[in-house]
Amino acid sequence: MLKLISILSCCIALLGSPKLIADEVLKLGMSVALSGPAKDIGQQLRQGAQLYFEYANNLPDRSHPKVSLMVLDDGYEPARTVVNTRYLIDQHKVMALFGNMGTPTAHAIQAILTHHQLPLLVPFTGADFLRSNTPYPVFNWRASYLDEANEQVRYLVDEQGHKAIALLIQADEFGLTLEKSFRQALTARGLKPKVTARFRRNSADINKALKLIMRNEVTAVAMIGTYQPLSLFIDKAMHRGFKGTFTGVSFTSSTALFAKLTSKSALMISEVVPDPSKCQAQLCELFRSLIHKQNLATSPQIFEGFLNAAIFISALDYCPRPVTRACLPGAMQQVLKKDPTIRTIFGLSDTENKPRVYRSYFQ
Structure with missing residues (x-):
């Protein structure tokens, strides 16, 4: 009997040991564009997340x-995201989706997500429908698209004095959210808006809109x-003699856009992370x-993916072992509220919990 108790005590101790906790593997799934006309965005998000996880x-x-x-x-x-999500759930048995684009x-x-109650963590979007009262668990820290729109209108109207402003919009939920x-x-x-023009997602056919x-x-x-x-639109507009100002949101990928431009234009991109080459924090x-x-290469998207992964790892300190999917969104929120490094990077003070919007300019 004493021998049995001794064995049980040993097993209980082992279950709580750091080694066994460390040997646990948490499976996350990510569905992004790694091919096609938006591939640079997905590739950068993947690189950043993998950089920190490794x-x-x-x-x-x-x-x-x-x-x-x-x-x-x-x-x-x-449609491909739907297929990927089902595969990640049914075949890979992921505990959450992470950094979807x-x-x-x-x-x-x-x-x-609603059927499986699968958490959607740090999605690369500022859409309103992911920000409150979702029927599935969500955690996101990035500024909303309304925040980015306000920053761009502040720049265009309050600082530059523009009143005749056009909207060039991708014709889908992304475009509709930001148009609103x-x-x-x-x-x-x-x-x-003086005029609103639209173009198809994953299409370079911007001539009618132009x-x-x-x-x-x-x-x-x-x-x-x-x-x-957008790079095609800007270059063609400049070629036709346009002398005005352009703006775009963080999803655009300022690094990829700036690299493709062949004309010198007045262009500002709103960002949700500070310049990674200049920010002052240990992370x-x-x-x-x-x-x-x-x-x-350094870019806002790689930095965002990196920060996403860093927040996730820090959040594990707030979850009991074994880690469950139900714990993750709340634990990541705790990191956002309490971690001084993360709060410094996002410009959050003791009284300010709203993420800032930053700017990148085409030079």
Whole structure:
């Protein structure tokens, strides 16, 4: 009897030991564009997340579980996101989706997430429908698209004095969400868009939209889309003599857009992270060090993916073992509220919990 008690005590101790906790593997799934005209965005988000997860998994004194991130390509097409999500749930048995990319793609999988009560963590979108009263668990820290629209309208109207502003919009849920946000921001200043032009997602056919906008003699264009069609639009508009100002949201990928432009234009992109080459925090220094070792280019999207992973790993300290999917969103929220490094990076003070919007300018 004493021998049995001794064996049981030994087993209980082992179950709570750091080694066994560290040997646990948490499976996460990610569906992003790794191919197609928006591939640079998805590839950068993947690189950033993997950069931190690999660092955290290989820490010599690691006490948290390892993280396995399976990344699937959806080409920024909602139908493929649905297929990927079902595979990640049924075959890979993921405990959460992590860092998924896009508004229309997130919209397409809502029924699946609701049915499985699968957490959607740090999605790369500022869409309103993911920000409150969702029927499935969600955690996001990035500024909303309304926040970004307000920042762009502040720049265009309050600082630059523009009143004749066009909206160039991707024709899907992404575009509709931001069109609503821009109209709200403009209405607050007694304005409305002079013209609204649309183009298809994953399409470079912006000629009709360009003609419509140029006919209306606007002085600024607020653009909602990805880097490939927007770079074509800007270059063609400049070639036709447009002298005004362009803006775009963080989803566009400023790094990819700036790299594709062949014309010198007045362009501002709203961002949800500070400049990773300049931010002052220990996590920023770690990011720069790891980026240098891996010989990767720095971008806001890689930095965002990196921060997403860092928040996830820190959140594990707030979850009992074994870690359950139900714990993750609340634990990540605790990191956002309490972690001084994260709060410093996001510009949060003791009284301020609203993420800031930053800016990148095309030089």
